[in-house]
Amino acid sequence: GAVVSQHPSRVICKSGTSVKIECRSLDFQATTMFWYRQFPKQSLMLMATSNEGSKATYEQGVEKDKFLINHASLTLSTLTVTSAHPEDSSFYICSARDLGAGGTDEQYFGPGTRLTVT
Amino acid sequence: LAKTTQPISMDSYEGQEVNITCSHNNIATNDYITWYQQFPSQGPRFIIQGYKTKVTNEVASLFIPADRKSSTLSLPRVSLSDTAVYYCLVGDMKTGGFKTIFGAGTRLFVKA
Numbered sequence: 001g002a003v004v005s006q007h008p009s010r011v012i013c014k015s016g017t018s019v020k021i022e023c024r025s026l027d028f029q030a031t032t033m034f035w036y037r038q039f040p041k042q043s044l045m046l047m048a049t050s051n052e053g054s055k056a057t058y059e060q061g062v063e064k065d066k067f068l069i070n071h072a073s074l075t076l077s078t079l080t081v082t083s084a085h086p087e088d089s090s091f092y093i094c095s096a097r098d099l100g101a102g103g104t105d106e107q108y109f110g111p112g113t114r115l116t117v118t
Numbered sequence: 119l120a121k122t123t124q125p126i127s128m129d130s131y132e133g134q135e136v137n138i139t140c141s142h143n144n145i146a147t148n149d150y151i152t153w154y155q156q157f158p159s160q161g162p163r164f165i166i167q168g169y170k171t172k173v174t175n176e177v178a179s180l181f182i183p184a185d186r187k188s189s190t191l192s193l194p195r196v197s198l199s200d201t202a203v204y205y206c207l208v209g210d211m212k213t214g215g216f217k218t219i220f221g222a223g224t225r226l227f228v229k230a
């Protein structure tokens with residue numbers, strides 16, 4: 001199946017700094033990518049939908065100025081956590097949609113990025 | 119988006135067949151049903167997807183009754199490595215506008 005990568009796999013940063021997480025679709029083009037956040041023992045929470053060449057659509061309650069999303073190409077979306085605080089520590093997961101020729105949709109998930117803010 | 123309801127957790131033993139049922143009473147005509155598996159500190163992994171009746175692949179089967187208001191993921195002869203969280207999702211795949219919203223999932227614990 002298709003592969004989605006994330007970089008870095010884990011990052012530790014100091015409070016007040018910004019962190020960028022990359023999400024790449026390695027063998028397909030993804031017009032749509034999604035960003036999720038997952039706290040321990042909880043389900044994935046959708047943060048935003050990233051469409052190539054246009055502004056991201058954020059879910060209710062997610063601060064767009066704090067979580068900057070850029071989807072400049074069909075294979076790369078980035079999430080920048082600005083002015084990170086300890087409560088932003090979480091597991092961030094991206095996914096990319098591969099709209100197959102048959103019309104059905106398959107969504108592939110990255111391995112996740114563990115962010116720890118100290 | 120159709121809401122889904124699954125058991126919070128299930129226990130099983132190695133070698134048994136496990137069936138996890140998901141309720142989606144307000145599923146729409148164009149909605150597909152997709153199941154994902156997630157291990158700790160990893161991204162979800164696609165297991166199987168279906169629209170109606172039965173779908174089978176190398177790892178699981180998906181049973182969908184005629185009214186499509188529920189679905190059952192069947193894992194044959196589970197092993198310890200099948201211990202994970204399983205998510206059932208419902209959405210309209212064909213338009214490409216499907217937002218994947220995860221429910222609470224089912225924590226499956228396989229014992230020796």
